Amino acid sequence: MTLGRFGLRKNVSRRDALKLLTVGAAGITAESLVPGSFGPSSDQSREIDVVIVGAGFAGLVAARNLLRAGKRVVLLEARDRVGGRVKGGELAGHLVDVGGMWLGPTQTRLLALINEYGFHTTPQFDKGKIIVDLNGKRVYAEADRTGLDSAAQAEYDRVVGELSRLSAQVPLDAPWTMPQAEQFDTITVEQWLESQTKNRDFMAFLQLCTRTQFTAEPFQMSLLYFLFYLRSGDSFDVQLGYDANSAQAFRVKETMHQLAVRVSKEIEKAIVLEAPVTEISQDENGVTAKSAKGEWRGNYAIVAVPLPLSVRISYRPALPPQRDILAQHMPMGSVIKCLFAYDKPFWRARGLSGITTSDAPPSAGFFDISPADSEIGILGAFIEAHNAINWTGRPMQERKKLMVDRIVSFFGPEAANPIDYEDQDWPSEIWSRGCYGATMAPGMMTTAAKTIRQPFGRIHWAGTETSPRWMGYIDGAIRSGERVADEVRTLLNRK
Amino acid sequence: MTLGRFGLRKNVSRRDALKLLTVGAAGITAESLVPGSFGPSSDQSREIDVVIVGAGFAGLVAARNLLRAGKRVVLLEARDRVGGRVKGGELAGHLVDVGGMWLGPTQTRLLALINEYGFHTTPQFDKGKIIVDLNGKRVYAEADRTGLDSAAQAEYDRVVGELSRLSAQVPLDAPWTMPQAEQFDTITVEQWLESQTKNRDFMAFLQLCTRTQFTAEPFQMSLLYFLFYLRSGDSFDVQLGYDANSAQAFRVKETMHQLAVRVSKEIEKAIVLEAPVTEISQDENGVTAKSAKGEWRGNYAIVAVPLPLSVRISYRPALPPQRDILAQHMPMGSVIKCLFAYDKPFWRARGLSGITTSDAPPSAGFFDISPADSEIGILGAFIEAHNAINWTGRPMQERKKLMVDRIVSFFGPEAANPIDYEDQDWPSEIWSRGCYGATMAPGMMTTAAKTIRQPFGRIHWAGTETSPRWMGYIDGAIRSGERVADEVRTLLNRK
Numbered sequence: 001m002t003l004g005r006f007g008l009r010k011n012v013s014r015r016d017a018l019k020l021l022t023v024g025a026a027g028i029t030a031e032s033l034v035p036g037s038f039g040p041s042s043d044q045s046r047e048i049d050v051v052i053v054g055a056g057f058a059g060l061v062a063a064r065n066l067l068r069a070g071k072r073v074v075l076l077e078a079r080d081r082v083g084g085r086v087k088g089g090e091l092a093g094h095l096v097d098v099g100g101m102w103l104g105p106t107q108t109r110l111l112a113l114i115n116e117y118g119f120h121t122t123p124q125f126d127k128g129k130i131i132v133d134l135n136g137k138r139v140y141a142e143a144d145r146t147g148l149d150s151a152a153q154a155e156y157d158r159v160v161g162e163l164s165r166l167s168a169q170v171p172l173d174a175p176w177t178m179p180q181a182e183q184f185d186t187i188t189v190e191q192w193l194e195s196q197t198k199n200r201d202f203m204a205f206l207q208l209c210t211r212t213q214f215t216a217e218p219f220q221m222s223l224l225y226f227l228f229y230l231r232s233g234d235s236f237d238v239q240l241g242y243d244a245n246s247a248q249a250f251r252v253k254e255t256m257h258q259l260a261v262r263v264s265k266e267i268e269k270a271i272v273l274e275a276p277v278t279e280i281s282q283d284e285n286g287v288t289a290k291s292a293k294g295e296w297r298g299n300y301a302i303v304a305v306p307l308p309l310s311v312r313i314s315y316r317p318a319l320p321p322q323r324d325i326l327a328q329h330m331p332m333g334s335v336i337k338c339l340f341a342y343d344k345p346f347w348r349a350r351g352l353s354g355i356t357t358s359d360a361p362p363s364a365g366f367f368d369i370s371p372a373d374s375e376i377g378i379l380g381a382f383i384e385a386h387n388a389i390n391w392t393g394r395p396m397q398e399r400k401k402l403m404v405d406r407i408v409s410f411f412g413p414e415a416a417n418p419i420d421y422e423d424q425d426w427p428s429e430i431w432s433r434g435c436y437g438a439t440m441a442p443g444m445m446t447t448a449a450k451t452i453r454q455p456f457g458r459i460h461w462a463g464t465e466t467s468p469r470w471m472g473y474i475d476g477a478i479r480s481g482e483r484v485a486d487e488v489r490t491l492l493n494r495k
Numbered sequence: 496m497t498l499g500r501f502g503l504r505k506n507v508s509r510r511d512a513l514k515l516l517t518v519g520a521a522g523i524t525a526e527s528l529v530p531g532s533f534g535p536s537s538d539q540s541r542e543i544d545v546v547i548v549g550a551g552f553a554g555l556v557a558a559r560n561l562l563r564a565g566k567r568v569v570l571l572e573a574r575d576r577v578g579g580r581v582k583g584g585e586l587a588g589h590l591v592d593v594g595g596m597w598l599g600p601t602q603t604r605l606l607a608l609i610n611e612y613g614f615h616t617t618p619q620f621d622k623g624k625i626i627v628d629l630n631g632k633r634v635y636a637e638a639d640r641t642g643l644d645s646a647a648q649a650e651y652d653r654v655v656g657e658l659s660r661l662s663a664q665v666p667l668d669a670p671w672t673m674p675q676a677e678q679f680d681t682i683t684v685e686q687w688l689e690s691q692t693k694n695r696d697f698m699a700f701l702q703l704c705t706r707t708q709f710t711a712e713p714f715q716m717s718l719l720y721f722l723f724y725l726r727s728g729d730s731f732d733v734q735l736g737y738d739a740n741s742a743q744a745f746r747v748k749e750t751m752h753q754l755a756v757r758v759s760k761e762i763e764k765a766i767v768l769e770a771p772v773t774e775i776s777q778d779e780n781g782v783t784a785k786s787a788k789g790e791w792r793g794n795y796a797i798v799a800v801p802l803p804l805s806v807r808i809s810y811r812p813a814l815p816p817q818r819d820i821l822a823q824h825m826p827m828g829s830v831i832k833c834l835f836a837y838d839k840p841f842w843r844a845r846g847l848s849g850i851t852t853s854d855a856p857p858s859a860g861f862f863d864i865s866p867a868d869s870e871i872g873i874l875g876a877f878i879e880a881h882n883a884i885n886w887t888g889r890p891m892q893e894r895k896k897l898m899v900d901r902i903v904s905f906f907g908p909e910a911a912n913p914i915d916y917e918d919q920d921w922p923s924e925i926w927s928r929g930c931y932g933a934t935m936a937p938g939m940m941t942t943a944a945k946t947i948r949q950p951f952g953r954i955h956w957a958g959t960e961t962s963p964r965w966m967g968y969i970d971g972a973i974r975s976g977e978r979v980a981d982e983v984r985t986l987l988n989r990k
Contacts, residue, residue: 186714188937191686219681219937220824278773278809308823312807314773321887321922328803328928329715331823331936389942392816427816433823441826441936442683442714447884 048072050488051289051298053277053313056084057474058462059304060263061113061481062488067267069489074296075267076289078276078431082264085306085435086474088257091378091422092341094371095255098424099337099435100474101369103256104247106234107475109482114252117262121250125368126242128353131410133360134204143353144243152201159196159206160236167230172468175228176446185446189226190219204359209240211385212364214472215333216439225440232471242355242367247473251369256474276431281316282458299495300488304462304481307452308332308438309431320456326448329441330465332434334388334427338363338381338403341420345370345377347411354379356410362387362402366410376419379407392427399423437472438465453483460484543567545983546784546793548772548808551579552969553957554799555758556608556976557983562762564984569791570762571784573771573926577759580801580930581969583752586873586917587836589866592751593919594832594930595969596864599742601729602970604977609747612757616745620863621737623848626905628855629699638848639738647696654691654701655731662725667963670723671941680941684721685714699854704735706880707859709967710828711934720935727966737850737862742968746864751969771926776811777953794990795983799957799976802947803827803933804926815951821943824936825960827929829883829922833858833876833898836915840865840872842906849874851905857882857897861905871914874902887922894918932967933960948978955979 050066052059055077063075081087087099102124103110114121129140132147141147148156170178178184184192193206210218214229233239233247242248252259264271275293280301282288287301303310311319311327345368347354354368354377366381381403383391391399400421407415426435440449453466462484467476545561547554550572558570576582582594597619598605609616624635627642636642643651665673673679679687688701705713709724728734728742737743747754759766770788775796777783782796798805806814806822840863842849849863849872861876876898878886886894895916902910921930935944948961957979962971 186685186712188683188686188714190681191683217681217938219683276809314771318923318925321920321928322884324928325826325829325884325887325922328826329936331820334820386938386942389817389820392820425816427820428813430813433816433819441824443712443881447881 045072046294046296048074048296048298049492050074050300050302051076051280051287051296052302052304053280053289054078054084054304054463055082055264055271055273056304056463057086057260057263057477058464058481058484059084059302060260060267061478062302062304062462062485063270064263064267065482065485066489067270069485071489071492073267073270074298075271076275076277076291076293076296077271077273080274082271082273083257083260084477085426085432086256086260087424088255088261089339089422089424091339092376092420094341094374094376094378095258096339096369096378096422097251097256098339098422099257099426101251101256102248103252103474104234104238104249105245106238107247107470107473109478110473110475113263113478114259117259119259119262120253122253122372123244123250124242124248125370126353126355128348128351130353130355130357133356133358133410134201135359137201143355146205147357148201148205152199152205155197155199155202156205159193159202162196163227163230163236167227167235170224170228170231172228172232174450175224176450178224178227181224182446184224184227185222185444186442187223188219188442189221189223190217192223193218205357208357208359208364209236212382213239214439215335215382215384215388215434215436216331217385220331220441221439222442222445224445228445229439229471232467232469232476233473253372277313279314279316280459287458299458299492301459302462302484302488303459304484306332306432306434306438307461307463307465309433310461310463315456315459317457320451322448322451323456326440326444326452329444329448330438331441332427332432332438333436334385334392335435336383336388336391336399336423336425336427337435338383338399338423339369339421340379340381340404340407340415340418342377342379342415342418344375346414347377352411354411362391363406366407381406388427392425396421396423396425455487460487540567541789541791543569543791543793544987545569545795545797546571546775546782546791547797547799548775548784549573549579549799549958550577550759550766550768551799551958552581552755552758552972553959553976553979554579554797555755555762556973557797557799557957557980558765559758559762560977560980561984562765564980566984566987568762568765569793570766571770571772571786571788571791572766572768575769577766577768578752578755579972580921580927581751581755582919583750583756584834584917584919586834587871587915589836589869589871589873590750590753591834591864591873591917592746593834593917594752594921596746596751597743598747598751598969599729599733599744600740601733602742602965602968604973605968605970608758608973609754612754614754614757615748617748617867618739618745619737619743620865621848621850623843623846625848625850625852628851628853628905629696630854632696638850641700642852643696643700647694647700650692650694650697651700654688654697657691658722658725658731662722662730665719665723665726667723667727669945670719671945673719673722676719677941679719679722680717680939681937682718683714683937684716684718685712687718688713700852703852703854703859704731707877708734709934710830710877710879710883710929710931711826712880715826715936716934717937717940719940723940724934724966727962727964727971728968748867772808774809774811775954782953794953794987796954797957797979797983798954799979801827801927801929801933802956802958802960804928805956805958810951810954812952815946817943817946818951821935821939821947824939824943825933826936827922827927827933828931829880829887830930831878831883831886831894831918831920831922832930833878833894833918834864834916835874835876835899835902835910835913837872837874837910837913839870841909842872847906849906857886858901861902876901883922887920891916891918891920894920950982955982
């Protein structure tokens with residue numbers, strides 16, 4: 001077994017998975033967004049049909065779909081770029097993703113977008129042995145093994161089986177209706193795990209899986225939320241692997257961020273960058289959004305920012321209390337994404353996949369994301385959850401040293417001098433304040449979360465946190481954008 | 496034993512406790528704040544020493560102390576009134592507190608303020624039997640008893656003893672240094688309780704105590720935070736009783752809100768109401784606060800709003816990530832305060848104290864807060880935690896019916912027709928978004944909370960959530976205001 005964001009290898013060929021993709025004929029030239037190249041011309045109307053807040057994939061897709069339906073739209077983005085939690089960077093002269101990057105074969109809405117725009121997927125490398133480091137013991141294992149000893153593996157099979165059995169009972173549209181929902185919503189994942197096993201290695205393993213999957217600690221989230229999330233993203237196995245069936249099966253060759261840029265090009269006249277929205281007011285006739293770039297008036301608003309941050313906008317009239325309560329109990333995960341470039345992927349020559357799995361700070365694991373069309377090697381890693389809380393806000397050079405030392409401990413002295421380093425400290429990024437997604441603390445899913453997709457008057461909600469399917473993933477963001485565009489288009493057509 | 500906000504009766508006379516008070520010679524006439532009567536005259540300078548945000552007790556006391564030290568101050572308040580989570584109302588012609596109300600004998604900073612301004616305390620009524628309703632069983636008990644049967648009482652003595660032993664080890668200034676801090680911060684109060692006892696009545700009892708004390712469920716908060724809080728407010732016994740030693744020993748005769756108004760009168764030239772602050776920027780020379788009433792420039796800023804809401808202000812440069820993370824994992828409790836007026840306190844004639852204790856929805860208990868100088872009877876109650884999430888945002892008349900039916904079930908048909916009803920739905924109040932205080936989810940106290948009182952450049956933090964002593968109480972708010980005024984005064988004098 002191999003872990004990335006993170007999961008089980010199965011004997012399914014990558015070719016089978018790729019059949020789901022019709023690979024586009026041509027890639028696009030990588031482009032950078034130049035702030036100011038977007039936005040309304042001075043004669044563009046401030047009176048439109050829909051004001052959309054947030055140009056991550058949810059907002060981009062909502063805007064695109066409404067524009068294609070002939071609606072007048074403005075898409076207001078606080079940053080000087082599109083993509084939200086998907087962000088581009090450069091490492092040793094290569095374009096890289098310093099935000100969301102992976103996808104899997106059942107993420108069909110993201111795959112459709114990749115296909116539509118003629119982008120390409122590239123498989124995740126996982127050939128060779130993995131290194132598993134648990135409770136201070138280090139083993140080399142085949143990539144299709146967990147590296148757990150037989151006792152821990154037996155516990156893995158039994159307890160993960162129970163997770164699968166329970167999560168299969170979660171109705172994705174209404175998790176609060178599953179059997180025992182209220183009970184499961186009052187306990188944490190950690191608490192449940194402790195009731196299931198005494199095996200220390202397996203416990204450490206499940207803890208690190210939770211940490212890497214949610215960028216939160218297992219003692220911080222509701223078991224009911226965890227079960228919902230597992231089903232939302234197919235299963236524990238799919239979410240936690242690197243294989244061809246997993247949620248980490250592929251990356252986008254041109255980078256995921258360039259895909260966001262490409263969508264934005266289609267609708268660039270509607271996008272206004274560096275326009276943080278501070279207030280949304282509504283009355284019986286419409287909505288008004290105030291931003292740093294002035295006001296827009298529309299029939300409806302779509303808010304497509306991370307749910308916990310959505311309450312930092314002022315609403316007039318005020319938001320219903322349940323939504324505010326939900327936001328207060330649904331913190332963003334904490335993660336720092338780190339990338340290391342080497343002259344070559346030297347670990348491969350030694351039969352290593354570059355994949356490590358560890359319960360020790362600062363990172364649950366490394367992985368190999370070397371480009372296919374280059375000699376250089378790239379390792380990636382996340383500093384997750386509590387480790388991220390300890391390392392966020394500090395100088396990048398401190399994190400580089402910390403992480404390079406860790407790579408050396410796995411791959412030897414050749415790892416000591418990367419030719420380039422880059423990291424993205426998501427909790428410090430003020431328009432995300434964390435990554436990957438927001439997780440629900442105990443008690444929310446059976447109470448305030450029932451309103452998660454409920455429009456507030458003329459204000460509709462999008463963002464991956466609102467998606468029943470692939471919640472927390474880019475695919476979920478796209479689905480939420482499609483759903484909310486449908487909602488609002490239907491209302492507009494009814495007028 | 497009697498519970499309110501909520502606690503143990505001890506054989507200490509109220510007189511002993513009252514010795515701590517020098518009762519002022521004269522009360523003040525109750526006054527209402529007229530919006531617009533406060534605020535800067537047109538020639539008041541916008542260039543000052545300190546900009547303070549939030550006119551709850553923390554901000555009021557900080558402003559007052561700095562003004563007394565000769566500093567130039569503006570106190571910006573979003574609402575049209577002062578007091579924050581302390582708020583006045585009227586019931587059957589009587590002034591009442593629809594927010595914070597009670598105090599106890601070791602809340603010495605609040606007592607000093609009451610004394611200084613010549614206000615008076617009035618004892619909490621607790622004569623007669625209490626009604627205890629647990630797991631569907633209802634008993635009448637003496638006010639100095641818990642109403643638990645002998646098995647449950649034995650568990651109470653043992654487990655609350657253990658809580659006392661553990662909380663005594665918490666250093667209030669640095670709870671993260673207590674023995675086993677990391678372990679205690681990864682488990683919830685509910686989880687710990689389940690490891691301690693199997694007695695269903697005692698479990699229900701401790702659950703409802705947590706609910707009423709924190710307006711949050713025991714499965715939502717860190718055990719380490721719980722232990723810290725118990726010590727911060729003396730002890731479980733003190734915090735959970737109505738007796739003369741307890742945190743509910745007294746109310747303010749003139750109302751707590753009038754005390755806030757009285758403090759504000761001393762500094763009224765410095766207060767600007769209806770001035771929500773949207774942005775605080777700082778540079779090497781000072782701070783600038785933008786509000787709906789314009790901008791102010793000072794040497795320092797003090798932010799004295801509830802911690803989770805403090806991140807809804809924009810900061811330039813951005814807040815350090817740890818503070819944002821803490822705010823995201825430190826939700827406000829949820830509570831609705833309900834008040835019922837009757838022609839007379841009819842329950843007293845039947846030997847009842849008016850005090851009830853219950854684990855059943857919608858409220859953990861009722862209490863008698865009839866005025867001493869009137870014939871009328873007033874019952875109060877809170878709808879707490881998950882019950883509040885279910886009932887917030889709904890029409891007041893629905894809550895009135897719900898709660899009156901509940902009173903009838905305890906006190907009989909005479910309770911069916913109150914002469915007046917009032918409630919305060921705190922989660923719907925946009926500048927508090929909950930009450931009484933914010934509680935820490937697991938994992939915060941040993942990580943991000945270490946920065947809770949750490950100034951961010953020229954921005955200093957106040958509010959009851961920042962107080963090591965009486966955190967979550969009005970006394971803690973006052974202490975935080977005194978502390979932050981000292982910090983900033985020292986810096987100003989150093990110039």
